[in-house]
Amino acid sequence: MSPAATAPGSAAPGAPGLNDFTVQVATPNGSGSQSSNAVLLRTLFQMGIPVSGKNLFPSNISGLPTWYTVRASRDGHVARSARVDLLVAMNPETAAGDLAPLAPGTPVVHDAALPPEGGRPALDLYPVPFDALVAPISGEARLRRLLRNMVYVGTLARLLELELPEVERAVARVFAGRARAIEQNVAAARAGFDHAAGFGHRPAFGARRLDATRGKILVDGNTAAALGSLFAGVTVLAWYPITPSSSLAEGLIAALGRHRRAPDGAATYAVVQAEDELAALGMVLGAGWAGARAMTATSGPGLSLMAELAGLGYYAEVPAVVWDVQRGGPSTGLPTRTSQGDLLAAALLSHGDTRHLLLLPGSVEECFTMAGEAFELAERFQTPVFVLSDLDLGMNTWMADPFPYPERPLDRGKVLDRAELERRGGFARYRDVDGDGIGWRTLPGTEHPGAAYFTRGSGHDERAAYSERADDYERNLARLARKIDGARGALPAPELDGDGRAPVGILSFGSSRPAVAEARAQLAAEAGIAADALRVRGWPLSPSVAGWIAAHQRVYVVEQNRDAQLLGLLRLDLDPALLGRLRPVARITGLPLDARSISDEIRAQEERR
């Protein structure tokens, strides 16, 4: 079995070259290859070469097949590459399938004790006696099993001309502070490196120091989101574990513990592991109502469970931030695979005429910044905001610019305190005094006899009193629609690429970003097709989207789901006259999107015209 199975682009054209190759490591889950792969990634990064790492792991704790892909790209392409230029075959169970799709001559590092079976087109084999090499390093069997993985890092260092000192520096980073582990892992890497000296030949591609990662950091989107939330002043986190969102919550808990406790241990935040996702969102709504910056993180099944309370948040107008780190659906689906399948569900979450604000980060940088924007929007528009990340963005390791310190103080939205209430002589919670559909609110505990109002998910009038009157009901619903519509301009504007003059446009969102960028390069280089790109970063749509579509004859809407959900949102929103230009490029395999599947599809469609 290969992770890609019949995934798009597995017979991808192009050949590896200097600082342009993809290494795939196949291991059983839980065998400890995570650290080795991190070292591999870091080594390239430290050599100044753009890298990305994709971890394909099973929904299982130990034993099932796992693949890790390290891509080096002198051009800075960080999307998944469907090509495998070098395989490290550590998992006998998947070896046959891992080898099957390889092009003839592909270098394969494998356990000398388990030579790949015959019948395969000639591969470039590099047998390594892993057990023999780690035997001298440790007497402990469990440890030796882990160290085997560091051996292949050393072997690769030799084969791909990675700088050994950088490997050692990377080991020191990854095992920071654990001197004995550093020593043993360095020894293992050296053993692999030394053993590889005996091969007599090496692959036709490899690495050489560049200067393309200076000042950058390596981080995953969930950590970025956690840090963004920390610096946005989150005060309440209520969550329920679910892959692939757990590391967002756990990263935030760690960061809060480090940065938001006084020396005496007193915390300026509260974290609750709730009993389920309904409770998690209930807590967030309660906290948001009482004035806290409150958030939760979940994935598809949890999002579905939040449907009823999401509608309450919308209708009762309570700020809340919900991160949905998407995974393969429907239902439990593929819990450890990526997807963009929750877009429609999130935008419309709940019965009745409910609409939500969405933020759609496309990079780890945006995971950081949008964490802050989410709170600002939620409090400004007094409504739940859903941030749709995904497993690829959230759990894989990406190069990024360092996180910028937020410039502005927190904007807490329209909150009346005691003095202001005094001045105004009272207020009506749901009255549109400013023409933007957003009423003023008070926080419980405000010491003014006129501060209180009654919050409810049932019909109410401007003064928050219970009402079943048709006119109150209709007026309120219309105001809510106006309020949400008014957010179009406040949400982050689309990211544009290209000079805007190409006849073809590519419209996408979220983690499709790097694959779209690379696909554009492929289209230009291989087929002479110039394509502009627009990446939507929020919902409801920015007013600028329509104009951009109108300026392009054919717009390919790229997304990682089956039902072309972004195209669906565009259809719901745009002037029908524009819709004829839109063409779906929607596909979901569970694997992070690769450029080839996009460029192939667009090229085919363009050529069919």
Added chain:
Amino acid sequence: MSPAATAPGSAAPGAPGLNDFTVQVATPNGSGSQSSNAVLLRTLFQMGIPVSGKNLFPSNISGLPTWYTVRASRDGHVARSARVDLLVAMNPETAAGDLAPLAPGTPVVHDAALPPEGGRPALDLYPVPFDALVAPISGEARLRRLLRNMVYVGTLARLLELELPEVERAVARVFAGRARAIEQNVAAARAGFDHAAGFGHRPAFGARRLDATRGKILVDGNTAAALGSLFAGVTVLAWYPITPSSSLAEGLIAALGRHRRAPDGAATYAVVQAEDELAALGMVLGAGWAGARAMTATSGPGLSLMAELAGLGYYAEVPAVVWDVQRGGPSTGLPTRTSQGDLLAAALLSHGDTRHLLLLPGSVEECFTMAGEAFELAERFQTPVFVLSDLDLGMNTWMADPFPYPERPLDRGKVLDRAELERRGGFARYRDVDGDGIGWRTLPGTEHPGAAYFTRGSGHDERAAYSERADDYERNLARLARKIDGARGALPAPELDGDGRAPVGILSFGSSRPAVAEARAQLAAEAGIAADALRVRGWPLSPSVAGWIAAHQRVYVVEQNRDAQLLGLLRLDLDPALLGRLRPVARITGLPLDARSISDEIRAQEERR
């Protein structure tokens, strides 16, 4: 306060006439006017005059204002009429508001002890000394309070020339079997009738026997749905009470108790009042999986709570029938008001790429027949089917044709029994052997060693084995899409009206049906606008919808929600070239749709062109 408040059409044109008038009765909730209004409705019905009754009740058990509207229409229009041609003002709390919108000269029956306040344009007042009239009938205060309501029925009989013997027959029907109650209520009606003899004049309109209700029945949609389910052989009902769906479940429980228990009490059905809606749908899925015809009934908040399990049903391919009797949303919304606000939520219910089959009944007859169709479709397509009724359809009283006995035996879909398994030598649960995307299933308990399969909401291959492979995943999702798409032709075809040649079309669904029919008549008669009509009865859309839209230049999409959700589904589904023709006529006030608001809006738009 008036129920309509600023509802559409409150200043509606047109005057009442013979067999064409609307009586509104304003009472406090819980005061027992239900039976009187039923007698009033029945009396007209028995006189052969088309009628409809709309109950506007509060979300409260007793005391808050309630309005009941009885409409007589010689032309057979049964939508809510926004006109009030005669008011029975029994509720002092709302009297001022009830009187305010009345046209000068409108007849008002009121308590002689509570004359309407001055300053009003001259109304045609009919004071009735209710307390004095009921005093001789009963010594019991509580009973006398109830009997007051029957007095106004008698008064109306005189004023509107209803036949007193029919009133008495109606009383006998409504209080069937309770001789003393019949006697006292007849006495009360007579007292009101006799008192009215003294008025000396009567309104300019009234009733005269017709022959337009022969063979018809009077029933509400929830009862019809319950009976339809009974005759469709439902075996498991799991439910959780929620207005306005409770009477569907309770009606079914009563019917099952009467018709599906052996003389020894043994039941061929199981009913469970679940602990919540998640459990209700869980039970339905478990039962459907094990081969039962299982259903639940709920409303918006319950629908939202079912989101996660709905996705499980879709992905694991389990038959289930969910009735959503819609009420005003979002959130708790207006629990006792009608709406068509759950359309998008139901069609897309759950995260990931989930799509559901919808049935959209537009009459009580269809509530009966679609109850059966829902089971057939659920079992044939092995998927949850959502039937979207609403409060107006479900809880109000409608004239209908008698229910037809189902002709065909139950079709249980593709189920392999032991013998067939033997013959086939096994099966693969999710293999598309017939080209329709629908696999064969087995039921637990099938005595064959190859019968078992493993049902799960996570990734699986054709043999139902756990799989995370990209190819298995993509193939399975594609088959599911094909399967649901294949239902287009199997769902009930749209209902068409008109000769198909008009330039204008009106597209609608569900309980908008009578209002659309009446609006077409108004447009033709008052503005010379001929309009064809199409009523969608299922989702995904029938293939015929596109052609019909293409044949009309302007298509008004009429629906009872804020966000034009049917229009949204059309936008998601149709060729964009057709979408420019569609114009929303979407409005939600919580009141049943009236024709005037449609015809006014369409006329205005047509005239603006």
Added chain:
Amino acid sequence: MTAPAPAPASRVNRLGLAVLDYRGGKTTLCAGCGHNAISERILEACFELGLPPERVAKFSGIGCSSKTPAYFLGRSHAFNGVHGRMPSIATGALLANRTLVGVGVSGDGDTASIGIGQFVHLVRRNLPMVYVVEDNGVYGLTKGQGSATADPGSTFKSGAVADQPAIDLCALAIQLGASFVARSFSGDRRQLSALLRAALAHRGTAVLDVVSPCVTFNDHEGSTKSYTFVKEHDAPLQELDFVPAAEEIEVDHPPGTTAEVTLHDGSRLRLRKLEEGYDPGDRARAVARLVGGAGSGEILTGLLFFDPAAPTLLDRLRLVPEPLATLPTERVRPPPAALEEINRALR
């Protein structure tokens, strides 16, 4: 005697507020509904304790019971959530602002059916708040379906007979580690008042299961939640007096039969034992007494269990004393140096 005398509208409490300042909107419940009496007791208790109404936050789910926060304490903020999810909403709000006094009102349907999961976990967390269940054994607002607290054998208006074991919310709470559990009756003004005031003074979740007859759907002969039945089968464990922190009164009961429990703010609840040997400090025996008594028809009321020392959620989280909600930017956003260090570590 400290049970509140019907407070004359003119009397003022230690804040100088009159009862009127604690009133809410006009009730829309049925006349005679037990829930209305409970609303009165709650507002009286807040008045008597001299709680600033602006410091109280009211929470509820969905049901007739859950509507009641609109009918008391009009000067307090309220969050009427969705069915069965009041506990989580209250938890969030009270974490956001720990200085609030949380008063939750729920029904037996709202708590024991759809909401049982959140109830269980709220109690385990011991979040400081008062949680009143207005328990009538039926779903009032949806017109009389049976609830999970209906006693087996009790008949519904439809004629159906409850046939499953009833959930005893008090026994459940005690077993789950609750710190304050009491049962009362909407019609027992004195007992309910004392318990409510003690509950408001308690630091931890105070569960009050108050039998509150539904006059419209469950007040008939054959129901074990009717006024008549409850009056006849009420078995109070203690006679209760609430003694505010400031007051001191003479002990006038014979020694040995009277116990006192001291609440967080120094106020005390004085218990004159009516059942020999019942000790509201013994968790295991309290549960056993309730479970053992199930089915006897007797309705044990009073303070069933009390543990003033149980750590609360606030203790465990070690929150700063100020409301999290309104901490200024500089207390919730770490300084630039912190981010620089983080960025460095990711380099």
Added chain:
Amino acid sequence: MTAPAPAPASRVNRLGLAVLDYRGGKTTLCAGCGHNAISERILEACFELGLPPERVAKFSGIGCSSKTPAYFLGRSHAFNGVHGRMPSIATGALLANRTLVGVGVSGDGDTASIGIGQFVHLVRRNLPMVYVVEDNGVYGLTKGQGSATADPGSTFKSGAVADQPAIDLCALAIQLGASFVARSFSGDRRQLSALLRAALAHRGTAVLDVVSPCVTFNDHEGSTKSYTFVKEHDAPLQELDFVPAAEEIEVDHPPGTTAEVTLHDGSRLRLRKLEEGYDPGDRARAVARLVGGAGSGEILTGLLFFDPAAPTLLDRLRLVPEPLATLPTERVRPPPAALEEINRALR
């Protein structure tokens, strides 16, 4: 001695089936996970009892534990639902076909957190099925977060310490009216086998809370759910022998210390009492014993409570004996005359 001897692959049961006919797919759990042992015990119990595998229906939620039905009884249908909702799915299926033998497997997260509401109501309904909780005090599949059954004071791998009262699912079930409640340990082959066989023979919900160490996330020093801790603190209430309906064996225990409970199908569970005075027929005392023992560290195992006479959901519904699922049209569709009468009444 009727505890199963390791069944040789060749042995056949009364149906002529071998153990192999009761096996499932290869486990994908961690080597050494307690859940694997429980899978073995379940399939052995079904084999020993001679249950036709096609009559068994397996149910589970989500978690490592909930994956296990794929690893035993490959010839039985299975429904692996969503997180925490196994009880409702099982309820529906077993109502649709009452002739099935329902075996549910859940985890402590699946049951005590997200699923506690459905657990509570399943137990109240007393739906005939076996409900096994594979209880490891953590969320295994999501990598070691604490669950609601973690004992206060127990440490997690992260170093965090559980600090809320643990939910004792057995005490909870007994208090809620359960009819068969037992606790065991994945490593106690003999006890677990006897209990599983008795549970399968019981008519009603049989709750088995089986402590089942998670070797990856909760088997360290400091955890009260580690193999070492459980072995050291296991306090069995009885020594158990399961006696199949057909068999008759000599009583070889001194009188007075041995009791027998008879199960629905005539089989018996023989209890040799190890704790003086513990009576699994006394609901109130059983709860008190568990609640009183909480925090002592001791893990009480064995048959905690048993009431063979409690009416089940099937009794209450008075279902026909045949599966509802496959009744023919004429038994589920009333005749035309019935509809005519209905139409007439609406005229």
